[in-house]
Amino acid sequence: MSHPARPTDPTSRQDFWEGVHDTKDVDAVSWWQSVPELSLSLVEQAKVETDDPIIDVGAGWSTLVDHLVARQYRDLTAVDLSTTALGTVRSRLGPAGEHVIFQMADVLDLRPNRRYTLWHDRAVYHFLIEPDERADYFASLERCLHPGGRVIVATFGPDGPTTCSGLPIVRYTHRELAAEFPSYELIATSGEDHVTPWGSTQQFTAVLLRRPD
Numbered sequence: 352m353s354h355p356a357r358p359t360d361p362t363s364r365q366d367f368w369e370g371v372h373d374t375k376d377v378d379a380v381s382w383w384q385s386v387p388e389l390s391l392s393l394v395e396q397a398k399v400e401t402d403d404p405i406i407d408v409g410a411g412w413s414t415l416v417d418h419l420v421a422r423q424y425r426d427l428t429a430v431d432l433s434t435t436a437l438g439t440v441r442s443r444l445g446p447a448g449e450h451v452i453f454q455m456a457d458v459l460d461l462r463p464n465r466r467y468t469l470w471h472d473r474a475v476y477h478f479l480i481e482p483d484e485r486a487d488y489f490a491s492l493e494r495c496l497h498p499g500g501r502v503i504v505a506t507f508g509p510d511g512p513t514t515c516s517g518l519p520i521v522r523y524t525h526r527e528l529a530a531e532f533p534s535y536e537l538i539a540t541s542g543e544d545h546v547t548p549w550g551s552t553q554q555f556t557a558v559l560l561r562r563p564d
């Protein structure tokens with residue numbers, strides 16, 4: 352099934368996501384949450400040190416970095432295609448954001464000059480409906496992550512919505528999501544019924560994985 356409005360190249364992806372953030376308020380996107388409880392719990396279970404490098408891909412307006420800064424994590428990178436989203440978070444953090452690197456980049460083509468101990472993704476992977484997109488994502492992950500590094504990925508679950516921001520998505524069970532990362536060890540599964548700003552619920556599936564040494 353083709354989706355005419357679906358952005359499939361880096362430029363149209365950036366235009367699309369810049370447009371989303373330019374035309375909405377921070378707390379008017381379905382994925383908004385003031386406290387990312389699920390992510391914070393999984394970060395805790397990942398057992399990374401506060402000076403370990405952590406990357407949040409497709410960070411958007413998420414408050415995850417705010418909460419990690421408050422918990423003394425001091426090597427944080429927030430990646431997104433939207434400069435508007437990154438700029439908002441930079442302003443929101445103010446001086447507290449001195450430990451956060453904001454990077455405009457496409458998660459399908461990350462070329463880092465360093466490696467990370469923890470990769471976090473909430474609600475980006477499920478947009479990758481084509482196998483070659485998922486292969487590009489995995490290649491970025493492998494370039495970014497230390498051997499032994501941990502991965503948190505959260506997507507819509509099997510009873511979640513079939514679209515996000517008007518785009519088709521793939522819904523995953525825990526087993527299906529873990530299977531997307533072959534050879535990675537499944538450490539924990541989790542999930543939540545996320546309540547959108549307008550009171551509907553969206554089922555999320557999340558996994559915590561470990562890259563082999």
Ligand SMILES: C[S@@+](CC[C@H](N)C(=O)[O-])C[C@H]1O[C@@H](n2cnc3c(N)ncnc32)[C@H](O)[C@@H]1O
Pocket residue numbers: 364368369382383384408409410411412413414430431432433436456457458459472473474475478515
């Ligand atoms: C559904 S939002 C989730 C935002 C955030 N992770 C959260 O949980 O609040 C998806 C985010 O991923 C970003 N995004 C989508 N595709 C991307 C890509 N290929 N590379 C980098 N960022 C991307 C969007 O700009 C948007 O901020």
